[in-house]
Amino acid sequence: MKNNLDLKQLDILTFAKNASALSGEYDLASFTRLRQEDVRESTNEAVTWSLRGQEIKSEGGEAQIWLHLKANTHITMTCQRCLTPATFDLDVDRDFRFVSSEQIALEEDDENEEDLLVIDRKFNSFELIEDELIMSLPIVPRHQSCHNAYLESLAKENAQSPEFERPNPFAVLEQLKKPTNH
Ligand SMILES: [Zn+2]
Known part of the structure; x- marks a missing residue:
């Protein structure tokens, strides 16, 4: 989508009132904080994202200002x-409501499911995307099943090299018990 809106200095109020939308793609590498998490260097994955502003008029009350965020990428940790690379889908789909002050945000935070943020005429939505991606990282990255190709190739290698062969302790015991059988 072509427009002159600056993702890092977004006028949230105007963005919502105009029901504007922004979408695009960034290299994973441009999210420096995300890269500092235990993310492996991988092929240059893209992060696709979209932002949509919305103003919801309420009867009598003040209009609500909303921002809807979606972002998606794959990440290798x-x-x-098993300490081998594992790839995860990161899927962010969140709604934010903007209020006029930090105070209101704190007061209303418990009552609402959506995340509350303070209205900013120069809102850094790039950072918001990055924050949400970081929060959607697995807490303990693990394969669903660790029987992956890498482990299989290791096992094959081990089986082929004699120095990895260990005598079966039960077989050894049998031999000790019945030395005359041989
Ligand atoms: Zn694993």
């Missing part, structure tokens, strides 16, 4: 069980 180290599996904490």
Whole structure:
């Protein structure tokens, strides 16, 4: 979508009132904070994202200012069980309501399911996308099943090299018990 809106200095109020929308694609590499998490260097994955502003007029009351965010990417981290690369889908789909002050945000935070943010005429929505991606990272990255190709190739290698062969302790015991059988 072509427009002259600056993602890092978004006038949230105007964006919502105009029901504007923005979408695009960034390289994963441009999210420096995200890269500092235990994210492996991987092929240059793209982050696709979209933002949509919305003003909801309420009877009598003040109009509500909303921002809807979607972002999606794949990320490679180290599996904490087998220590090999594991890829995860990150899927962000969140709604934010903007209020006029920090005070209101704190007061209303418990009553609402949506996230509350303070209205900003120079809102950094790039950082918001990055924050949400970071929050959607797996807490303990793990394969669903660790029987992956890498482990299989390791096992094959081990089976082929004699130095990895260990005597079966039960077989050894049998031999000790019945030395005359041989
Ligand atoms: Zn694993």
